[in-house]
Each structure stands twice: as C-alpha cells, then as structure tokens.
Amino acid sequence: MITILGPTASGKTPLAAALAYEIGGEIISADSRQVYRRMDIGTGKDLADYTITNNREPITVPYHLIDIVEPGTKYNLFQYQQDFYDAYQDIMARGKTPILCGGTGLYIEAVLKGYKLSPVPQNPDLRQQLEGKTLDELTQLLAALKAKTGSVMHNKTDVDSCQRAIRAIEIESYNLEHPVPLRELPPVDSLIIGVNIDREARREKITRRLKARLEEGMVDEVRGLLDEGIPAEDLIYYGLEYKFVTEYVTGKTTYDEMFTRLEIAIHQFAKRQMTWFRGMERRGFTIHWIDALRPMEDKVGKILEIVNQQQ
Template sequence: MAKQMITILGPTASGKTPLAAALAEKVGGEIISADSRQVYRRMDIGTGKDLGDYILKIKDEIVKIPYHLIDICEPGTKYNLFQYQQDFYDAYQDICRRGVVPILCGGTGLYIEAVLKGYKLSPVPQNPELRQRLESKSLEELTEMLVELKEKNGSNMHNKTDVDSCQRAIRAIEIETYNLEHPMPRRELPPVDSLIVGVHIDREQRREKISRRLKARLEEGMIDEVKALLAEGIPSEDLLYYGLEYKFVTEYIIGNTTYDEMFQHLEIAIHQFAKRQMTWFRGMERRGFKIHWIDAMQPMDDKVKEILALWQ
C-alpha cells in the first residue's frame, strides 16, 4: 500500500499546483484535483487548469506527473459533491492499490473536507416546484434561507465559497431541504488519513498575483474560450452558474457589461473568492483539522523539503 496521502490546499493564486507537481516528482506521487470547476472539458483558461504545471523538466528529462479528476465531464452538466466524493474515492483506491502516493491538491474546501472526513451524502434529485418558488428571489434572500436551513440540519456544507450565484444557492437550498425532509441511510465512504499542508500567501502578494494572472488569462484567450462554449450551444445561464470568470465574461459577451466593467467586477470577485477560501480553511482548523502552513514565497525546493520533513 502507498504511504499516507498528502493534501495541499490554499487560496487561488497561491501556487498549489506547481508545488504538488514538484512534490509528486520527488515521492513518485499522482495528483487528485480538488477543484469543483476543473472537472469540465474545454473550460481550461477560466478554471486555471494550467496543465503545463504537470510537465516538469528535470535536468534534460521531461517528466509528466499523472493527474486525476480533471476533464472528466462535459460543460453544461451540474457536477456535484456527491459525484466528486465517489470519483475521488475510486481514484484514491486505484492509486493506493498500485503503491503510489496520492496527493490531493486544490482550493475547493468543501470537496477536500468531504473526502478527508468521509461525509455521509445522498444523491438529491431536482425539485422543480421548489425551483419555481425560488427563481424570483435575490441572492441575499436565498442566502438567508440557506443559513436557516443549515441551522436546522446542523450542516456545514454550502459555505459562501461555492454559493456565489442564484442558481448555486437554489441548488444548495434544494439539497438542504431534501436532507431535512428525507432522513435516510446514506452512502458511507471512510475518512482518509492525510498530512494537510496549507500554502499561505500574504494578502497583498495574493492580490497582486490575482490581478496579474487575470490580465494574462484574458490575453491568452479566455473570452474566446467562453465564446466557443456558447457557440457549442451551452446556454448562457449554465455558464453563469459556474461563477467567477465564466459568469462575468458571459455577461460581457451577451452585452450586459462593458469590457472595463467586466474586468473590474471580476477582479473584485476573485479577491473576495480567495478571502472566502481562507475563511473555509480556518473553519476546517476550528473543526479539528491540523493544517501545516508554509510560505508560498519560499523557493520551490525549500517548500518541498519542508513538506517531506513533515510527511516522513
């Protein structure tokens, strides 16, 4: 069997993926993505897949680091936590069976917590009547309803990190309502023992990296990527559902905002998203997870050595 799993988490733009790849090269590991949007094919620039990060040049040799749970479903589908938990566990078992080290890497705190803790989840069907009743409500009203439902359920799912649009909030309310009305035996997947490493980046450095990266992604063709998805026949409301880049760029393409407004609003939204990610990770610590924080700005070799010392 493989050694204990290593989890690398942190906010957007903290450099998690290059670190996970460098670590995987050292320990002979494979990476399992914990990103709720990188599961979608052809949504590459906006989700920040940066697949080049998994290709390393070691001396004169090119090393490709194997990764899992990226590009596994079609845009327009609604991938969810229940599916992620099963897909993670399948990949995790396969990696362990081969005696390889699994490295979980990403910024979707809910996904990470669900697999580490072994959340007991049930698949939740859509509720058209409930959706119809909720469709005229604002995000603020929906968020208020969701908070009340979570209190009744004693649930810590659906943190604001992942509920940044009305569609997502409605789906979260649908899940919480179903769980309240259907107390039932749920699928059980065991918790996973893992060393958890958080990549800490100073707030000002994070803001600067986010702004620089956003400009680069727009120059690399993020608008064309969204246009191509719309041209494929994916409804604009489905792209709005994915939030952040897809939400704001779609609004620009369909003529609801100017380019400058899109850039400004998107930049603010990504900064807020990174802040909410950190709030989730701090919450994980309060809920009993031990996260070893390391400085994002250290040289790569030093970060890898620090993790190896903790792991061994």
C-alpha cells in the same frame, strides 16, 4: 495521503507537482470546475504545471479528476466524493502516494471526513417558489436551513450565484426531510499542507493572472462554449470567470465593468477560501502552513521534513 490546499493564486499545483515528482506520487484535483472539459483558461487548469523539467527529459506527473465531464452538466459533491475515492483506491493499489490538491474546501473536507451524502433530485416546485429572489434573500433562506440541519456544507465560497444558491437550498431541504443515505465512504487520513500567501502578494498575483488569462483568450473560450450550444445560464452557474465573462459576451456589461467586477469577485473568493480553511482548523483538522513565496526546493523540502516527523 498528502493534501495540499490554499487560496487561488497561491501556487498549489506547481508545488503538488514538484512533490509528486520527488516522491513518485499522483495528484487528485480538488477543484469543482476543473472537472469540465474545454473550460481550461477560466478554471486555471495550467496543465503545463504538471510537467517537471529537470536535467533529464520532461516528465508529466499523473493527475486525476480533470477533464472528466462535459460543460453544461452540473457536477456535484456527491459525484466528486465517489470519483475521488475511486481514484484514491486506484493510486493506492499501484503503490503510489495520492496527493490531493485544490482550493475547493468543501470537496476536500467531504472526502477527508467521509461525508454521508446522497444524490438529491431536482425539486421543480421549490425552484418555482424561489424564482425571482435575490442572492441575498436566497443566502438568508439557506442559512436558516443550515441552522436546522446542522450542515457545514454550502459555504459562501461555493454559493456565488442564484442558481447555485437554489441548488444548495434544494439539497439542504431534501436532507432535512430524508434520513441519512445508505452510501457511506470512509474518512481518509491525510497530512494537510496549507500554502499561505501574504494578502498583498496574493492580490497582486490575482490581478496579474487575470490580465494574462484574458490575453490568453478567456473571452474566446467562453464564446466557443456558447457557440457549442451551452446556455449562458449554465456558464453563469459556474461562477467567477464564466459568470462575468459570459455577461460581457452576451452584452450585459462592458469589458471594463467585467474586468473590475471579476477582479473584485476573485479577491473576495480567495478571502472566503481562507475563511473555510481556518474553519477546518477549528473543526479539528491540523494544517501545516508553509510560505508560498519560499523557493520551490525549500517548500518541497519542508513538506518532506513534516512527512518524516509524522512517521
């Protein structure tokens, strides 16, 4: 398998699609929010990126684990690990090359290492105890639990709201009190390619992309989800675009406040993603970094060169 990772706005998906087109591969998404149907603009699905136009007719590269669950549900790492492995086995059985692509470092590391996970039930008593605490207070509680369990899960990248922090505390508390679960999925050997984008170029691209997504109708997308009956707190749970746009749509902030706070949050998110990937290197993963700003043909050629060197 080949894994392509990188921070938001680094151009991972077009690169993965171009590579898949070149080698006859199929893409498995490693994005914790693109699993949700009808959450398209805010999650940056950009499904057009999977269509490659060459001299011949356009060809859509097969992709997996996008649009697989309904909004309002709380898809989690345990489910992702199983869904990934099912897709991985299916692709391998058909003689194709799986290409794992995304920026959710926890999801990527979980499947590459074969984390031993279990479904963790909700704990109403614990939730009641934690209700009303600030995100900072919850983050400190989570850090203390992680110190006891030795867990590397629930990095700040994925815990950016009180709801998510409470769920993370719930999971870590459960793991502290229960033995290792029976379900075990094997680690997956993968060549890892990191797409590295210069900080200033990344910031400029994030701002430009945010403006474009708002112009494309991101606010209307959130309004539509609310009109479906999806509770505002469920959308806020998904973080970033859905958190800040929902707060704007429900009258808690102005448009300008929403834009400014969301722009800052995305920049911080990209920085935390890179922190996670550097942590993966410290935890023993070899990541071959390539420059995001190189021409697409050069990037694909460089990956193929690395693949040949590894064989």
